[in-house]
Amino acid sequence: MDEEKKPLNFIEHIIEEDLANGFSKDQLRFRFPPEPNGYLHIGHTKAICINFGLGEKYGAPVNLRFDDTNPEKEEQEFVDAIKADIKWLGFTYDKELYASDYFEQLHDWAVQMIKDGKAYVDEQTSEEITAQRKSPFEDGIESPYRNRPVEESLELFSKMKAGEFPEGAMSLRAKIDMCSPNMNMRDPVMYRILRRPHHRTGDKWKIYPMYDWAHGQSDYIEQISHSLCSLEFENHRPLYDWYLDQVYDDNKVRNKQREFARMNVSYMITSKRKLQRLVAENAVTGWDDPRMPTISGMRRLGYPPVAIKNFIDRVGVAKRENLIDIQLLEFFVRETLNKTATRVMAVVDPVKLIITNYPENGEEWLETENNPEDENAGSRQIPFSRELYIEREDFKEEAGNKFFRLKIGGEVRLKSAYIIKAESVDKDENGEITTIYAAYDPKSRSGSGTEESLRKVKGTLHWVSAQHALPVEVRIYDRLFTTPQPDAEKEADFMEFLNPESLKIVKGFAEPSLAEAETGAPYQFQRIGYFTKDRDSTAENLVFSRTATLKDSYKPE
Known part of the structure; x- marks a missing residue:
């Protein structure tokens, strides 16, 4: 469908309405804000395509900003992998930025909030704070430290920053409303003590901002016009706006958060915690194992980036979550490879x-x-x-x-x-x-x-000539799980649904032209399937992985 004839999605409607109401097109700016605590997966491709797609549509810059507020789980390895994934998908960002770039400004704003009576230092444990929040159906209990003198909170916060207290001894909380039906508004924690080195700032900081505090303010500093995130953050929007109210200058762009449905694909999981477990327990060979739903894994498996982008385009931008059949993704992979893969015999x-x-x-x-x-x-x-x-x-x-x-x-x-x-x-x-x-x-x-x-x-x-045959190791990959929703059952461990047949390794022969094959290049082994040369290949052991089978009974509507 031609771009000009394609119906607008609801996010584009919001932007068009803003432009019609006087918002300058020159002030449009978007961002993709991953946390560098894991590899990007199939779900992230939707956010990437939405944000960078809007940048292309409106000729607006798009920042890549790493929301690096948790040094316990973040590593440079993840930063490098994320940048490689975005480049492979064919997108170019305007600036590479980090929430850690703004740690000083975030700290200064927090100090001002204490002075304004909008924040206080709480000496309770995280368990006590959680218990006092109660449930959405009953009022929470105010902290005994909620109304402590401003000067006392300022002094304690300064000592927190200086590293004078152990982890968990105290935290800085926003003073909002302990009776709010929105649990995010019940005096959320803004800063916690973490005596951990940061992959960019080293040992400089002993306190780190919570995601909700850093995220929206980083958008504001960068003058992001439309902050787009998945639907799970919809209940965080009031807090996003409340924090913004504390620092907003009428002469600047006020960033607007809007949420879209995250993408779930059958036979895949997108929880970073669960993906980490797959890696840690050696159920896969790493984050880029071709059976993983990570972008790195799909790249190694031989998925063409255009196929993934066509898949995202077909799925569209929705307000409600649903389960997308993996066969739709595989359809676009085959459709692309059929046009681009060199036919060889093996x-x-x-x-x-x-x-x-x-x-x-x-x-x-x-x-x-x-x-x-x-x-x-x-x-x-x-x-x-x-x-x-x-x-x-x-x-x-x-x-x-x-x-x-x-x-x-x-x-x-x-x-x-x-x-x-x-x-x-x-x-x-x-x-x-x-x-x-x-x-x-x-x-x-x-x-x-x-x-x-x-x-x-x-x-x-x-066929292959025996005299000229090239010995090859062939890895036949299948889906990692045996059920479409391996983590849907709360009573069951998703690891129980691992497919024991997800990888078969066989020895075969190929025509001699494959001795010159490039890693990642697409090939169709005639009458067998689509394959790509794996990075594990050596001169003595050529390895080819199956990207997809040839036959496709699935036809998208």
């Missing part, structure tokens, strides 16, 4: 095929197309010889008329090569077929222009 469960009437030392190089869906993809040469490998499942000694692959007395065409007819087999002591013997029709070579080459047979098989 055999993942090989059995030897000997062409008895082909010269013993014979060798020829045959032309084959790189991608029939791309007229500019060209062609390449593949070697053919007397001994080949074909897929074991492509042969049966005896089979009915509906088996269109190779059988004794039956004919098939070898892709881009000749028609062959199976004659006999060798078996080992267990009855397993070790070698198939066949004869070829030398006049039937594809593209030779002869009458024999034009005759039709119902089956076409892929």
Whole structure:
């Protein structure tokens, strides 16, 4: 659908209404604000595409701001991975910023709030504070320190900053309303003591701002016009606005928070805590394991970034959460790869095929197309010889008329090569077929222009010349979980639903052109699936991972 004809989503309606009411287009500014405490996952792609998409639509800058307020869980590794993910998705941010850039300003504003009677130092434990908040259906209990003198709170806050108290000894709380039905407004904690080094500021700070205090104020400092976040923060909006009221200057842009539904995809989990557990308990090999729903994992698996963006575009921007079928994502992956992946021949469960009437030392190089869906993809040469490998499942000694692959007395065409007819087999002591013997029709070579080459047979098989075969390790990935919503059952541990068949590793053979394959480049192993070369590959052990199967019965509405 053309961009100009595409209906506006509700966020675009909000922006258009603001512009119609006099808000200057030059003041539009957006941001993507990840916390650097893990790798980005499929759910984050929606927020990324929304914010950067709006930036592209309105010609407005988009900041990448790391909300790095919790040194216990944040690492530079996560910062680097997030930047790599955004770049891979094809987006460019205006500025790279951090909440830690504003720690001094946030502290000074907090001091002013104490002076204004809007904040106080509480010496209760976090458990006591939680208990006093009660529930939305009953009034909370005020802290015994809520009305302590301003000078006393100022002195204690200064000592908190200087590191004179242990962790948990006290905190700074906003003084709002302990009877509010919105639990976020019941005197939320603004600062806590954390004697932990920060990945950017080192040991400078002994107190750190809570996310709710730092987030909105960082938006304000950066003059973000529209602060977009997932629906779980809807109940935080009154607090976001209350904090903003304490510092807002009428001469500046007042940032506006609006929420959209987060994206849940079947057979995937997006809880960072649960993803961390998968890594910690070695259920996967790391954050970028191809079975993980992380952007790094999807990149390593071979998902094209345009396929992910097309998926997000189709899902759209909604106000209510729902479960998106993973098959829709896989559909866009296949649709993209079908147009871009080079067709190659590889055999993942090989059995030897000997062409008895082909010269013993014979060798020829045959032309084959790189991608029939791309007229500019060209062609390449593949070697053919007397001994080949074909897929074991492509042969049966005896089979009915509906088996269109190779059988004794039956004919098939070898892709881009000749028609062959199976004659006999060798078996080992267990009855397993070790070698198939066949004869070829030398006049039937594809593209030779002869009458024999034009005759039709119902089956076409892929193959690899044994003499030229490239040994490869093939990783067959499947979904990580056996159920569409592995973390939906509160009574059950999501780890119980791990799929024991999510990874199978087999040894196969591929045509020699794959020796020059680039890591991450897309390939279609003909009649098998879409694959990509994995970063684990070495000169001695080439590794290819399956991105997706070929067949797709799913059709999006």
